[in-house]
Amino acid sequence: MAHTDHAHHDDHAHHGPAPGIMRWIKTTNHKDLGTLYLVFAFTMFFIGGLMSLVIRAELFHPGLQFVRPEFFNSMTTLHALVMIFGGVMPAFTGLANWMVPMQIGCSDLALPRVNNWGFWLLPFAFCLLLSTLFMPSGGPAGGWTMYPPLVLQMGEGFPFLIFAIHLMGISSITGAINVAVTILNMRAPGMTLLKMPLFCWTWLITAYLLIATMPVLAGAVTMLLTDRYFGTSFFTASGGGDPVLFQHVFWFFGHPEVYILILPAFGIVSTIIPTFARKTLFGYDSMVYATASIAFLSFIVWAHHMFTVGMPLAGELFFMFSTMLIAVPTGVKVFNWVATMWRGSMSFETPMLFAVAFVFLFTIGGFSGLMLAMAPVDFQYHDTYFVVAHFHYVLVPGAVFSILAGVYYWIPKWTGRMYNEFWGKTHFWLSAIFINVTFFPQHFLGLAGMQRRVPDYAVQFTDFNEISTIGAFGFFLAQFIFIFNMIKCMSKKGVPATDRVWEGAHGLEWTVPSPAPYHTFEVPPYVGDDETQSLHGAAKAH
Amino acid sequence: MQKMLGWARVGALVSCLFGSGSALAYTGAKWNLPEGVTEMSHEVHHLHMFVFWICVVIGIVVFGAMFYSVFAHRKSKGAVAASFHESTLVEIIWTAIPFVILIGMAIPAAATLVKMDDTHNADINIKITGYQWKWQYEYLGEDVSYFSTLAAESNRARQLNSGIDVYTVPNYLVDVDHPLVLPVGKKIRFLITSNDVIHAWWVPAFAVKKDAIPGYINEVWTKIDEPGTFRGVCAELCGRDHGFMPIVVKALPEDEFKAWLAEQKSKGTEVASAAPVAAAPVPAAVAVAAAAPAATEVAAAAPAAAAPAAAGKSKDELLAAGEKVYKTNCIACHQAGGTGMPPTFPPLAGSKVVNGPKDAVIQQVLHGKNMMPPFPQLSNDDIAAVTSYVHSSWGNKGEIVQAGDVAAARK
Amino acid sequence: MATPAAAPTDHSHAPATGKYFVPAPSAWPFMLTAALVTCIIAGWGYLEDHSVGPIPPIVGALAAFYIIFRWVRGVCLESEGGLYNDQVGRTYRMGMAWFIFSEVMFFAAFFGALWYAREMSIPWLSGEGTKLATHMNLWPGFENTWPTNGPKALGGKFETVSAWGLPFVNTVLLLTSGVTLETAHHALKENHRKVCIFWMWVTVALGSLFLYFQATEYLHAFHTLNLTMHSGVYGSTFFMLTGFHGFHVTLGTLMLAIIAIRLMLGHFKPDSHFGFEGVAWYWHFVDVVWIGLFIFVYVA
Ligand code: HEA
Ligand code: HEA
Ligand code: CUA
């Protein structure tokens, strides 16, 4: 160990990977860690997906067929925690690990050892969390929102739930600090902030949201812990507290969290669409400002999740208006994407297909979000499958599609091999169809009165639930195409990729060989107009 | 067999969807929000449709433009990329237009919200208390109050592997033993609270949904336009049986309602007046119940299912019946072996109360204590049975209680 | 942890145009995680059924401290070895600033809880605003006062710690420690190492004294005032805020002591001493939080 303390012998070239498992445990390399993050995320997607299949299988028919209600509730709870904290967030961090240093022209993230720590916290955290399933009284079953007093009724696994959240929080915060500092401090000369690729921009703002809100979540769950074990009464009326206080603190984190789950997606889509439209992104500056406005607004809308808790009228009005406002900057983004495609010269490789589907389906999710924002109508929607449909539209064909698009887009750069385009397209079409089969009917279910988080339902809901379940199984199975396609790239089979990979691609990452060298830029590169022209229009004729 | 039926149903799906389909027992709606039977629910429905159509129109414009360019501006069709990438004017326009549309949506929404908020001058006040997992209704000032739980038939059918085809159960999961009875045409104010965890009282036909927060009371109101039976559900996750605490409201013309109320009063609804609803929720800190692992599904017996009997049952009969009642009602907290979950849920094995005077247990079951809910809705037979059962199980010293004792205790 | 001024080593790079600094692989982060998880599992055993004594969590915590120490020591050696350029220095400064921001938000959650209890839940329980029915039906007779342990008077009658006793002394101590720390900083910048070390130890002493008084105050609260975490929402917010702050002071004092030791070992240069600055920022942050506490927890 003493050896590594002195670290760093000046010959950088010798920092190639060490062999064996220790390579992965000790690595400080952004590409290694990016890979670890992504592999972890996809494992979690798989586990969370299996849990959603338990949910969907039980809901295929009314009546209880497979699981006890308490187990069903833990499936719902863990499905959400695993998908959000284990799937989407680490996947975005993995993409940031890979792409941020390459896009801004530096060798690695700013704090490589902290980066390693941030990653390794995650497997431990999820082992703790999932181990509760094997305890006699079962896993957390109070919903991912963990409202007291219900969550306090959890059995002996309760501390693991809390501490797992703490660990995930540390992981997210360290990851976010890393990305923020890298972007602010490590840009190659000439890469001014307003020349950065949008993926970096959206991640910078996401990092800000993470650093501002993850500690608040940690505070919230800490209060749960002391309420349960140390006799405090933050959330108990008889001691002067209020169960609703938890909801305020949670959603103060929770709403920015949903933008944490979508802003990097906006960045990915803003990168992919110009490439395949072979046309400069429309309104780069307004994209940046819109992202910032969304982030700002996200801090003042949280109570739209709590319209039914009995807030004073003024509060309800305020949160209704502020929530509706978010449609404006989000709309700007959607319009900009459409304007980028407009009169472009488009081709539809797999990443582009996912990106276009993103714009379409995310917007549908946004529309239902807007409907939810209308407080008096939300009294009807709240805690029904209409909400479930809303957030799966923004999360699955939103966040998850963007991750898939990003992986397809960049994997040739990572592995030096092209994925199989035919299977990529097949994967896309199956995913796009099944995701709608799964979640579109849930709008109807919710409107007609089916509440969330139930293992069983009135028989009138059978038809739509059947359709939804079929869709869920189809979507899940379709993902195996993706996994095999990726494994093929990673095992170096397939057509070698060129350096620029995509005809219309711009940006520093495309100026280095495919696969990218272990430390992409050992000395800061020169940032030429060529590489920023996709953002700001051609400086020289094309 | 079940499976095959299932697939047959899938086959018939299309016709189901477009035809009448399965009976729309619950809200009467299949695709959309029900219109409901109150002024507020109509307004909400209109708002909903209004926003929906706005979204549809915007969607047509945006997606229309997008798909047009997806089809027309393809490289394979020889499209050459234009070079524009900025236009302040356009951007101002498409910031301003949505903003204006939003104002147009916000104004009527705010107006409705303000109306919904006004709970003043109610004709009738009803206090609704959520319990895990039932509702208590109190007609304030009328001395009428009772509990409302999932109907026995549904309860039996909903157990894991119950073997009962839920399609044969009328109003499966949306039926209760004692519905809430309300008059039409009167402004009714609900005071909603909870005894344990958060629940939410929701009747779609009234467009009323409000969380029941332990230790706090939320107010909502409604005014029902037409008589009928309206169903709803608990809409906030409240633990294991969250899906099984429905709400049924029977709206009667005013005179019938009055008659009903008078009848209840004359019956001297012993049932609930004594229930210590105002009892403070215990600090959540000690509310360590568990997502009871034990086997409710084993005991399909609903309380009402126990056979009625005249005085004096044999010990065996009582214990057998008592075990069933115990498994349905008590096991969640006191556990199968009577071990409870200390510190909050005391063990019944070796408990001082259980081994003390037999009246004490009856009283505790009838009236509850702190975190333990009252069970006045159980029949005298059931209470006798379950009391006998806890008295003689797990090494307790074994006193037998008869229905008559319970009846005496109710007085 | 910062760039040597006129670094004589051949490792030094001209800022920004030279090579990037890339550290070697390290097992410390992984081991730190393992140590933390040990703490958690042991803590779980303690919380759930008291089956685990205090030893395992303490062992885990000590292991974590040791690992952090080794990790940081490696970083210090790299820094003293002149491996870092200005860019790395900026990185650490920015990292520290973001970290402190996250801590601010952590405290914000608890301050928010305090605010909510005083401005929302207590008034509601006593019938103000829209919650008249709550008051009349559930908590008749409860009045909006502060401090309070709620309508059920959880934890029994209690008294509060007076702001103008020890807390005021502690305020003075912490404010003074901010000044002594800055004095030390100035001394370092002017290369008066001895003076700097002296003021550093004074700062450490002030921090320790603060902790000592805080502990005294807690004991007094427990034994004489019957003010505990069970004392309703007042006790909850009081102990959560002051306890969490006290924890930060403890860490801060430890870090100050380590910096003082490093100064004695000859670390840091007048114009580059990120380690010093980082800890100083942290200390000032802890200071400012205390002012907030003093005002909102003790005085108001
Ligand atoms: C990626 C995640 C994500 C995103 C991006 C969003 C985006 C939005 N969400 Fe969503 N939401 C969730 C994830 C997300 N949400 C989750 C997980 C929950 C449930 C949590 C739980 O309870 O478990 C939830 C719940 C939720 C609720 C609470 C519902 C309830 O429980 O009763 C509400 C209410 O206001 C809401 C509103 C919105 C709005 C207004 C947006 C807006 O940002 C959408 C803006 C976008 C558009 C409007 C479309 C594009 C715009 C145009 C084309 C411009 C023109 C349009 C108009 C003028 C109409 N969301
Ligand atoms: C990012 C978040 C995310 C994602 C991706 C999903 C994905 C899915 N969700 Fe989830 N869901 C939530 C977040 C998410 N959900 C949340 C927050 C809740 C609320 C919880 C609560 O109430 O507390 C919820 C609740 C929820 C419910 C309601 C449960 C209830 O109320 O009781 C249902 C029911 O149908 C459901 C279904 C599904 C299905 C079928 C998918 C499918 O899309 C799953 C299939 C997806 C994948 C498999 C991942 C993608 C796969 C890859 C990228 C490749 C790797 C995988 C393989 C090789 C298989 N979800
Ligand atoms: Cu009660 Cu859900």
Ligand SMILES: [Cu+2]
């Ligand atoms: Cu939200």
